[in-house]
Amino acid sequence: MQEQSAGRGPRHVAIIMDGNGRWAQKRGRPRLFGHHAGARRVKEIVTACPDFGVEYVTIFAFSTENWKRTQTEVAGLMSLFRRYIIKEMQEFVRENVRVRFIGDRPRLDAKLRQLMDDAEAMTQACTGTNLTIALNYGGRDEVSRATQRLAHDVAEGRLRPEDVNEETLPKYLDTCVLPDPDLVIRTSGEARISNFLLWQSAYAEYEFIDTLWPDFTPEIFGELLRGYGARDRRFGAVTA
Known part of the structure; x- marks a missing residue:
């Protein structure tokens, strides 16, 4: 891992998109109204990434813990994900956005899984912004699944324990092709990471802001990126 000097923007930004439900409730609307507003904001932020030099953006769409929400909200979110993929994938192809999904897919319904596969295949040749959507994702779950696969390779003799x-x-890990x-x-x-990219974020910088996700604009995004550029990232070393 190399030291990154101040003044350089982030190559990969991960976002915990929190506050959709509260945004809707403040307006006297159901929580799903906020989720729809938040989905529209995703596209705006992703399409702004090239202007800021951001090559990779990973968004936390649905966690392994979100199944604990009401059946109505979970069903509404799953319907939103299906409609979002159908509606936006052609636009992402036009915008040259490569789409990937991470998370534990088997619990998702077959139609949604097929749409996810189709979206990844449809955008596979895109060379612009890399959008990764964490869907039914949890950091501990990801590490557990990765460890199972690793242990299987050790048991089959493809990997030595000492290696x-x-x-x-x-x-x-699900993110093996991502920086x-x-x-x-x-x-x-909220000032917590909620089981998001636990392994991958060991040396990440964090920004916890009060803005609710549907109000998160490219202007706010740009301000945070400029603030990141002013940081001195030493990764345990000492600046000379």
Whole structure:
């Protein structure tokens, strides 16, 4: 891992998009109204990434813990995800956005899984912004699944136990083809990471802001990116 000097923007930004429900409730609307507003904001932020030099953006859409929400809200979110993929994928192709999904897919319904597969295939040749959507994702769940795959390879003789180290495990993570995030942003005033990219964010910078996700504009995004550029990232070293 190399030291990154001040003044350089983040290559990979991860976002915990929090506050959709509260945004809707403040307006006297159901929580799903806020989720729809938040989905529209995603597209705006993703299409602004090239202007800011951001190559990768990863968004936390639905966690492994979100199944605890009401059946109505969960069903509404799943319907929103299906409609979002159908509606936006052609636009992402035009915008040259590569789409990937991370998370535990088997619990998702078959139609949604097929749409996810189709979106990844449809945008596979895109060379612009890399959008990764974390859907039914949890950091501990991801590490557990990765460890199972690694243990299977050890049992089958494809990997020696003494070769397992901090460089080996990431090859089994959902994010194996992605660089680690440089900056993690959480909206809505909460100051916790909520089981998001636990392994990958070990050296990330964090920004916790009060803005609710549907109010998060490209202008706010740009301000946070400029603030990141002013930081001195030493990764345990000492600046000379």
